[in-house]
Amino acid sequence: MKYNVLGVILVFLSGSLYSQGVVTVDGFIADPAEEKVLSDVLIYLEGSTSAITTNEKGAFSMRFVSEKDTVLVFSRVGYKKATYEIDHAPTDEHLSLNIELVPAVSDLEVVVQSTISHQPGMVVEDMSEIKLLPSVTGNLENILPHIALGVSGGTGGELSSQYNVRGGNYDENLVYVNDFQIYRPQLIRSGQQEGLSFPNPDLVRDITFSSGGFSARYGDKMSSVLDIKYKRPDSAAYSAEVSLLGASAHLEGSKSLGSSRYKKFRYLAGARYRSTSYLLNSLDIKGEYLPKFADVQSYMTYDLSESWQAGVMLNYNRSVFDFQPQTRSTAFGLIDYTLNLSSSFSGAEKDLFETAMAGVSVTYLPPKKKNPFFLKFLASTYSSAESENFDIISTYNLSQIETSIGAENQGEAIALVGEGIQHEYSRNLLLSNVSNFEIKGGLEKNNFSATGKDQSHFLQWGLKFQHEDIRDRLHEWERLDSAGYSLPFSENEVLLNKVFQSRNSISSQRMEAYLMESYNLRNRDRSLWTFEGGVRASYWSLNEELNISPRAQILYRPLGKENNQVWKLAGGLYYQPPFYREFRRLDGSLNQAIKAQKSMHLVLGYSTDFYWERINAKMRFMTEAYYKRLDDLIPYDVNNVRIRYYGDNLAMGQVMGVDFRLNGELVPGAESWINVSFLKAVEKWDGIEHEKLLEGIGNVEKTEFVPRPTDQRVTASVFFQDYLPQNENFKIHLSLNFGSGLPFGTPGDNIQLRNPFRYKIYYRVDAGFSAQLWDKAWISKRPHNPLRFAENAWLSLEVFNLLQVANTASVTWIKAVNNVQYSVKNNLTSRRVNLKLRFEF
Template identity: 25%
Template sequence: MKGISVVLLTILFEISTNLIANENPKGSITGQVIDRDTKQEIVGAMVEILNEGVVTVTDIHGDFFIEGLNPKTYNLKISAPYYVTTYKTDVLVTGKQSTKIIVELKIASYETEEIIVSSERYFDKPNELVTSTNSLSAEEIRRAPGAVEDLNRMIQTLPGVTTATDSRNDLIVRGGSPVENFILVEGIEVPNINHFGTQGASGGPIGMINVDFLNDVTFSAGGFPAKYGDKLSSVMDVQYRNGDRNNFNGKVDIGIAGAGIILEGPLQKGKSSYLFSVRKSYLDLILSSTGLTAVPNYSNFNLKATYELSENHILTLIGLGGIDKINFKGFDEEADPFITSIDFSGWSAAGGIVHKWLIGNKTFLQTSLSTNMYQREVSEDSIGKPTFNNESLDKEFVLRTDLSQIFSPTDLLEAGFTAKFIQNNNTIFRAQALDIYGSILPELNYDAVAEAYKFAPYVQYSKNLFGRLDLIVGLRYDYFSYLSDKSTISPRASAGFYLLDNLKLNAAYGIYYQAPPLLWLVAYDQNKELKQMKTNQFVTGIEYYPVPDVKITVEYFEKQYSDYANSVLNPQVTYANAGAEYYTLGLEPLVPVSDGQARGIEFFVQKKLTNGLYGMFNYSFSKINFTSLDGIERPSSFDYRNVLTAILGYKMTNNFEISAKYRFMGGRPYTPLDEVASAQFNQTIYDFTRYNAVRYDNYQRLDIRVDYRFEMFGWALTSYLDFQNVLNVKNIEQIIWNQKKQKVDYIYQWKFLPAGGIKIEF
């Protein structure tokens, strides 16, 4: 595979460096400026390209258009009377397509206008997300070294976020399981945005969202307000850009793993548009002659279409989905037949309609009706005998509505509710077997349809006092019909105080509840007695802007967990450590007795792209412990203690840039192998008495990326090479018993791995 990758990368690089046209095309920026809370168009907003002497203003629809620009990256300054000045960085202009952006301005309170508006900075975040929040532009995500344009893998570089293994993009936020993450795509709730996702969790190995769809992404690692609910650890708010409202155009994307195409154009000339992409992997075709197994085969689509019913009513159609297939085979090289064979196939789809109603100058109502479905079929054979089969179809139908009402420049009321119908259709067979801790799992035959309802209203109020103090208080109610204890109430509050124009003190406290995934509740009747998992969260810190393009934050966080599901068969095992695996969870008796604590401190520095240089640095120290059914407190499987991530990039010319990422993580706790039992039964069995008692060696990895842009034959092309783990460090992922060699063995994380691709705009 390495040889094939190197040859393809060499070809891509030669094309990039040798076939460059002599023409000097010009590019353009098309955008819209709107009010962040009411989504009203802002007329007469001033849009300035910094250091270029180019200024324009928005028209009666809040639109602006700037043309005649040289292809390169620009920074914009957007200002309007009674609004806080905002900056849009990393606006990449090519010589073919118009660059589309959406800018939201925050209304300035009369008292704070002098304070905040005069304090220029290149960073922005929503008003209600006071603590632990960062926003990333599409270009920052696209060019991130080691991420290969995977949204989740870029989020992993933010403070407080780790992952369990290189082969997956799970988000482990401040010690929280991948089960605990909330994802919104253009106002639609999407449980999982990845291929080959774990049932009931939010991660997987490969992302489905096309980075070329993105306008920006906002991520909160804690302390989020009442409008975001039924999750314990994080909120990811994904905003797509609009398609081209005037012209048809497209982009072809060819990489090592697959190829895709993006098409966009107008539905109503100058008013409405569509944006559509489809992508297909071809690694299975390239590697079919090598005899390798476990090669992923997947395809996906993304869709956004907007239609303007009137000046005050806009419909948006959102779609996202994928098809997955993979086969794992383990065999004895000296004597057939296969020892173990695992087949996985499935599909997922999420989509809905969003109605945006601009009721008045100070009132906005957004309502969405959506659905998401995840179908999986997993079968496992051992020595030709079926040992496990899971045919599942998970469905959700969701009605969500959010109201924003501005009473004055210092007072904002937000209220809304979410109603869900959930259905889990599972046919499960599991043969009696020994699990990885040496306990006997009884045979399980389950075939049923489970249904449940959720209802969650919320209200929150934002107030500015004395020009320097921002307060947000909120209350949330969650109802889940499937549990015996159906209802919870979650009060939350946050505050931010400007000590200086560029120095802010933030704090947040709240109670958070999350219902267990329906799959955990259905296999055994006693599992219906599980409770809604709970955390009490406290976050405080400072936010400092020494210069406009640099942000420094220091935060302390504390999360108190309670009522987490715990295994009865293996009392040491808490489900707070689960969710970052491929196997099906919840197929055993569970009780809600696991408690835990996560606390730590995070230091974060980010420099936006100016003068050719950009980067970020974060270091965190944390301790995550859980107490299981046996009453013993142990380190969480996600307790890395020390995590350091650094990214540094430099644009050497308008067309050429190089970047690097270094990551260090402390050794992750694990349960050592019981070698005697593993040898006796010739399978992996861990020492149950030493659950999470030892740690792997420290993890480290260096990634380097090179981007090059050029024009050829009237097309705009972007090529990249991404070299992962260039030091070829052997990071251990897992200790196992090798059934073929009948000895202790190790599974390693990614070694040196080259990747690359090229995008062609037409």
């Protein structure tokens, strides 16, 4: 067997383990109780995300390279999962199977969820392999640049769980967990303050992600949707993990209550703790970092009867960031002109981000064989208390250092360029409470024709009411003293460079509704057309604005072909009413007459499956080209992960680009991904004649459009997995990220000549080495193994930033004695090694 190792870092390796054959499996799948064949049954190899489905006659055919014993899985919504074990075949083999699936007695949660989609842009991934990926934060969102289209981590880099999608910012992404909408803290200004995001990877079953053109059933954001489904356990299982960065544990299970076969209680619970002190000590600013992040959450369901199910979700998250800076020394510039910033600090920072969420759902699904429908009721409340407190004085000097080769004073300061004091003070407090109630439903109608043209309708609708209370206290200022003069200078008084101060209390209500219809037309053995149209309506009491947003998409899939092609055309209007930060101006005042930002999406997508004979692997290629027109934009500046909005609808813009994704088992049994994206995101302000820099110092010219802060022209990410030819229990995970520089501008002067500079290119390599220490199947060979108390045990060694690249998160502006400002880079983390031990029971 040959193993092809893809990578920029690794070289090609090849080797032969033992002989193998190509297994072809075909057959039919039926429901014996209803005496009918089953279409759209999902068929895949256990541990792989590549899949096929049965046609309208219940027939299927697939082939794969047999390099080990394999389990074939048959899954369909509303039916119990079936498996079939296939022994390793050293030569070509053909199997014919007739499979009967048994209807699930009570599986309401699965029935009302959308089935796995093969649409371009709707990426569905199982969590079984993702848990082993090397990740600095351990948050689920860090894997999105590898598996989804058009996603990048922005300036927050590896320390942040926030992400940009196709020219949008962090606030333009929807996140759902089991249909509950998830909110994020608002005051976080740097990735190092960020703690644990809401989704707990140990509880997740699968994720679905759309980068644009999503349907009307999803809410009012302009960029993307991350739809997460938690597990629905049928048996008890546990896990525990400990590493140099923290620890986590989870439990899951189910229990029948009483004599009725329907009354079943299922539970999931997880707890996490993380501290990034070890990572943050590699930053340029030296000091005492004491971050402490912890959360606990649970999801429980109870089948009240055959038709009713209740669910409860609970979450509590606490993030504390304590920091006492001491010194900093950063060199920057060119070979012939190098500067060094030396700083000493006094003071400290202490931030607290505390959030809690509780949600209740009730699902009604009557056992109807014809025209099934469902109703789901959801109620939730989200509360957060965010406190940001720092009082830090930085005494700095900026010096030119000698760089001449052979000079006696090489590396020493030869000229003082600037010196001064920067005093930053903040006492910010934000209290948020969001409560909502939602009802949604769906009705399905099928019409199977003897002529071979089958039709199906799926009508969905929803109503939502939301109440919001925001209490904000903003008290923040900055004092600059350069060369003995307080800036801005006054002979009569000491003036502060920046002052933000306000007290705001806002109470408002939102109402949302949607109606959508999905129509499928199947011409047997020839084609499948899907037409989806819908409309959303939203109203916000604060600005009394009513928004109507139609959305539609068309999918075409030719049948009878092995490569499973899908074409997609999608478009619509996407409104984003402000939440809070968007209508708070820079001075802290509120613009209650603000309007929703608007985005028109047009997306053309294509995907296909193909067999790569050279490496004996089934692959999937996916691409989307898109155009977005943006109106009533609220401009903003980004510093690290903090977004500061201007608080008015001042601009319009446009984003265009193309995304590519290739995934498959480059190595049998190990999924790998390659994502590449190109985009251009620009904007223009009303009544402003923008300028752009030309070659040469100070040369500018007029321009109509200027870069948006998210104008990252090229991004690429690769995730590759492999294992030793002689030992599949030792796996290698390689993660590569690349992004061209994001634009930024000079503070206080970033409107006419907007975002003229760019950060340097971001690139990073993380590597993980995982060894399976124990598998319960080994008990007969190793009956006295000290790890026999566990089902599985893994030991992982993670190397973060393998190439030790100094990536930039933000810049600090230093003013010299000649009134020239210098931008000093604030770098992200350097190389670090993490050891992780994981047990599954």
